[in-house]
Amino acid sequence: MERVNKILKNQKYVDYLNRNVKAEKNRIFCHHDLRHYLDVARVAYILALEKNISIKKDVIYAAALLHDIGRWKEYLEGVDHAAASATLAKDILESSGFDNDEQAIIKEAIKNHRKYDAKNPPLDKILYRSDKLSRPCMECTVVAKCKRFGVGESPKLFY
Ligand SMILES: [Fe+2]
């Protein structure tokens, strides 16, 4: 997990996390903070183990830790945060020691984390699912306003 710890200490990474925190100061719904990234990473890793998908643990964690780092850009510039996060991830992955193939796989999964497509590579699908399954919706006070749930639908725990 040495490379993952390099991501966590990366100056750009810390800066993007702070930008997200600032941009979401008054957001009533889920925040896109470190807690979210770690929840996604752990559920993604569980999914990979359950499905016997052999992707390196630190590659899964890298995708999860970086998948929303461009969220602040969506608030400020109206751009898609999945694409923005993939772009911002490049330098951080590079300086954390991920090779070109790993960078490509991780950036693709980040880019696709908002939409499910059965034809997408395994990491893309794992990231999509863990992003949804990791949310602590049961403690949320605004479930009725959240577009994730239909009328009368209540959150259930799976992981
Ligand atoms: Fe996202």
Ligand SMILES: [Fe+2]
């Ligand atoms: Fe997310």
